[in-house]
Amino acid sequence: MDKAKRKRLEARGWRVGTASDFLGLSAEEAALVEMKVSLSQALRARREARGLSQVALAKRLRSSQSRVAKMEAADQTVSIDLLLRGLVVLGATPRDIARVLGRDSGVAA
Amino acid sequence: MDKAKRKRLEARGWRVGTASDFLGLSAEEAALVEMKVSLSQALRARREARGLSQVALAKRLRSSQSRVAKMEAADQTVSIDLLLRGLVVLGATPRDIARVLGRDSGVAA
DNA sequence: TGCAGATATGTCAGAGGTGACATATACTGG
DNA sequence: CCAGTATATGTCACCTCTGACATATCTGCA
Numbered sequence: 001m002d003k004a005k006r007k008r009l010e011a012r013g014w015r016v017g018t019a020s021d022f023l024g025l026s027a028e029e030a031a032l033v034e035m036k037v038s039l040s041q042a043l044r045a046r047r048e049a050r051g052l053s054q055v056a057l058a059k060r061l062r063s064s065q066s067r068v069a070k071m072e073a074a075d076q077t078v079s080i081d082l083l084l085r086g087l088v089v090l091g092a093t094p095r096d097i098a099r100v101l102g103r104d105s106g107v108a109a
Numbered sequence: 110m111d112k113a114k115r116k117r118l119e120a121r122g123w124r125v126g127t128a129s130d131f132l133g134l135s136a137e138e139a140a141l142v143e144m145k146v147s148l149s150q151a152l153r154a155r156r157e158a159r160g161l162s163q164v165a166l167a168k169r170l171r172s173s174q175s176r177v178a179k180m181e182a183a184d185q186t187v188s189i190d191l192l193l194r195g196l197v198v199l200g201a202t203p204r205d206i207a208r209v210l211g212r213d214s215g216v217a218a
Numbered sequence: 219t220g221c222a223g224a225t226a227t228g229t230c231a232g233a234g235g236t237g238a239c240a241t242a243t244a245c246t247g248g
Numbered sequence: 249c250c251a252g253t254a255t256a257t258g259t260c261a262c263c264t265c266t267g268a269c270a271t272a273t274c275t276g277c278a
Contacts (some may be wrong), residue, residue: 102207
């Protein structure tokens with residue numbers, strides 16, 4: 001990782017470091033991050049499947065393009081609540097969301 | 110509903126009224142409320158299954174008994190994020206949570 | 219009855235998430 | 249090349265959620 005990127009990440013509250021530092025993530029934090037990543041991936045997939053731009057989705061959510069981008073990036077400043085609202089606006093039912101959470105996000109724990 | 114209760118509810122942001130007013134709940138709002146109720150029920154079930162008091166759970170969550178009570182009541186002031194944190198602290202995995210969301214909460218939509 | 223433990227409800231100051239804006243980067247057709 | 253469209257990133261004022269406290273209700277027990 002280059003120094004500029006590392007600095008940006010740290011400025012946003014991420015702890016950046018070696019693999020053992022990452023293991024410092026408690027099991028609880030890891031589970032929450034895993035869910036957040038799964039939901040953000042599902043959001044992007046649903047939006048693209050409908051041929052909507054981030055601007056179009058933002059409009060339906062009464063939000064902004066930049067927030068949608070952060071949602072899909074599972075940004076630190078985005079809550080799981082907001083991701084769920086996004087999915088629901090795209091037509092996802094609670095069962096659809098359950099399916100998303102039941103699947104593996106592909107991100108190593 | 111007596112007037113005092115109605116006033117308290119309205120002060121907290123609930124729209125109180127006739128059945129047709131309730132039908133004004135959009136499908137999106139309904140889906141989110143359904144998930145919230147499912148999660149709050151699962152939280153209480155898990156806590157009780159472990160023989161923990163609300164005070165004991167609050168301690169693990171670094172929160173307070175009153176907030177835990179509101180979580181289990183699916184109070185308006187409680188986010189889904191917080192419910193998920195509670196479940197995870199009680200040992201629920203993302204898959205456990207998926208199972209909870211996949212089930213019917215028993216609350217009419 | 220009175221006490222102790224558990225849960226419910228109301229309130230509020232402070233922490234953290236949100237929408238909006240500015241700006242940057244990337245891709246595409248002309 | 250460049251204009252147009254889509255997405256990414258940084259920042260900030262505003263508003264919601266949160267923890268904590270006070271208090272109320274309920275149950276079981278001595």
